[in-house]
Amino acid sequence: MGRALKIDESIHYGLIDDRDVFMLISTVREGIKYTLFQSIADKSPFSTSEWSSYLHLSERTFQRYRKEQRKFDPLHSEKILEITLVYNKGIAVFGDKDNFDAWLEAKNIALGGIRPKELLDSTFGIGLMRDELTRIEHGVLA
Structure with missing residues (x-):
């Protein structure tokens, strides 16, 4: 189980998925380097302020x-x-980064009238978002 996911700054954003859970666990235990985080953050629509909120860390x-x-x-x-995993799933479900980014910003009745990206600050919210993406993927709309 001690194999860590070998990720460097040049990783393609779409390659991180949940197919190899043990590698993900190992990577989590080892810790993500700031340079990798920066490459992920650069490809996401989230600001440093939003990442700060999601991770419960100050901008400082x-x-x-x-x-x-x-x-x-x-x-x-x-x-x-x-x-990263839920973001990749969203792009796959919507078929396009721009469409998914727009969905993240729009208030969503199925999610209690909030913008989906507001759920990313807790594991429960991420799970709720993952469930909603699965419903959309299978055509079950609220």
Whole structure:
């Protein structure tokens, strides 16, 4: 089980998926380097302020991580991967990054009238979003 997911700054964003759960677990335990996080963040529609909110870290802490090129602890690493996985699933379901990004921004009646991206700050919210994407994928609309 000790194999870590070998990820560097040049990884293609779409290659992180949940097919190899043990590699994901190992990566979480090892911690995600700031450089990898930055490459993920650059390909997402989320601002540093939003990432800060999702990970429950201050923007100042983000600046320190960047300056010191630190690794995120396991809890933050796991949240980064969870958000990445749900984001990749959304792009796959919508067939297009721009369409999914627009869905993330629009208030959603099925999700209690909030914007889907507002759910990314908790594992429960990420799970709810994943469930909603699965319903959309299978044509079950609320």
